[in-house]
Amino acid sequence: MSVFGSILSKIFGHGTAGAAPSGTAPVSDDTPKPTAADAQPGAATPPVPGTAPAASGAAAATPVPTQQVDVAAVLSDMASKNPQQLNWKQSIVDLMKLLGLDSSLDNRKALAKELGYSGDMNDSASMNIWLHKQVMNKLAENGGNVPAELKD
Numbered sequence: 001m002s003v004f005g006s007i008l009s010k011i012f013g014h015g016t017a018g019a020a021p022s023g024t025a026p027v028s029d030d031t032p033k034p035t036a037a038d039a040q041p042g043a044a045t046p047p048v049p050g051t052a053p054a055a056s057g058a059a060a061a062t063p064v065p066t067q068q069v070d071v072a073a074v075l076s077d078m079a080s081k082n083p084q085q086l087n088w089k090q091s092i093v094d095l096m097k098l099l100g101l102d103s104s105l106d107n108r109k110a111l112a113k114e115l116g117y118s119g120d121m122n123d124s125a126s127m128n129i130w131l132h133k134q135v136m137n138k139l140a141e142n143g144g145n146v147p148a149e150l151k152d
Contacts, residue, residue, distance in 0.1 A: 003111040007135060008142055010099040012069050071144040089150060092132040
């Protein structure tokens with residue numbers, strides 16, 4: 001699994017089994033699901049809402065969330081249960097530690113490559129700042145409810 005896929009899995013898979021985060025309404029999909037009778041001979045089967053099309057490579061390894069997740073609430077909850085004081089709102093290293101992921105420079109460089117970082121990877125401070133913002137933006141793109149101050 002990709003490094004970002006691991007981040008996504010840890011956040012979207014944390015305490016969300018069938019329940020929306022507190023303060024939000026559950027997501028409902030009342031769209032009728034296609035059946036075999038709906039398909040026409042020779043036509044492609046339409047995608048089922050709430051599922052992802054088949055893909056290959058790293059994209060296939062990234063889980064697709066089925067509901068919106070309050071990222072800040074999930075991470076705050078995890079931080080409240082962690083004995084370390086981790087500054088996950090500003091530090092990619094602390095965010096990765098909170099999620100139980102390898103926060104080594106090599107792993108952060110791998111994440112930077114995965115997310116398309118074009119700066120100097122030897123300037124770890126600049127890369128780390130970029131990584132944190134990019135991870136928050138990508139979480140939002142993948143269905144996460146991320147406060148604006150964490151994305152900018």
